[in-house]
Amino acid sequence: MRRKLAAGNWKMNGTKANIAVIRDLAQAHPSPMVDVLICPPATLVAACAGHAPVAIGGQDCHAAAKGAHTGDISAPMLADAGATHVILGHSERRVDHGETDELVAAKAEAAMAARLVPVVCCGESLDEREEGMTLDVIGAQLAGSIPNGADGSLIVAYEPIWAIGTGKVPTLEQIAEVHDFMRRVLVDRFGAAGDEMRLLYGGSVKSGNAAEIFAVGNVDGALVGGASLQVADFSPIITALEAS
Ligand code: PGA
Numbered sequence: 001m002r003r004k005l006a007a008g009n010w011k012m013n014g015t016k017a018n019i020a021v022i023r024d025l026a027q028a029h030p031s032p033m034v035d036v037l038i039c040p041p042a043t044l045v046a047a048c049a050g051h052a053p054v055a056i057g058g059q060d061c062h063a064a065a066k067g068a069h070t071g072d073i074s075a076p077m078l079a080d081a082g083a084t085h086v087i088l089g090h091s092e093r094r095v096d097h098g099e100t101d102e103l104v105a106a107k108a109e110a111a112m113a114a115r116l117v118p119v120v121c122c123g124e125s126l127d128e129r130e131e132g133m134t135l136d137v138i139g140a141q142l143a144g145s146i147p148n149g150a151d152g153s154l155i156v157a158y159e160p161i162w163a164i165g166t167g168k169v170p171t172l173e174q175i176a177e178v179h180d181f182m183r184r185v186l187v188d189r190f191g192a193a194g195d196e197m198r199l200l201y202g203g204s205v206k207s208g209n210a211a212e213i214f215a216v217g218n219v220d221g222a223l224v225g226g227a228s229l230q231v232a233d234f235s236p237i238i239t240a241l242e243a244s
Pocket of ligand 1: 164225
């Protein structure tokens, strides 16, 4: 059985005042029936760590462990700060920073070498969906962004770009189609490990739509942006996942 995961991505939001959100989440869910992960900005990783059962992750890492890369953060540095996970290949990084599948795979290898669990993101643009390219795009991203050495702990997040921060959500049939496809692709490539990998849906998940999304087969949880910033918004999503 795959343990479900409620993951939050704070993106470039949050200052020291927001550390209280992690503390309050841990207090509100002292022994959750699902895993809970928050990925705050890098400046807050160390301060947010240590509030079990809430795990802490980074939002990106460099493919190298150290060196002359001004402004970058390595996987061993995230681990040293208390992170256990790292989001990689989010569409905002693919678009804003030109990240390719190859680079994302190299970062995932670096993460695994530092014993961080990679949360590898994929997702189609609106044009790609309207042209009927969705499964081709997702298949290529999975093939290129997940390294061969991945084990069953690796997490994949399906985040249609047009659903991120827009309030637009794919139909449950569209989510099911992509998640079933991803499962088949991962099992074909990784065998039993591909069946262990957790598949998150992300893109405008809110307390109001979480339960129906979590009822879709092969949806093992969510990667939540805006609705992970406040306990009042994220806590009901955790509860909905526990009930699913
Ligand atoms: P959103 O972001 O929940 O604000 O749509 C999701 C994400 O980008 O991870």
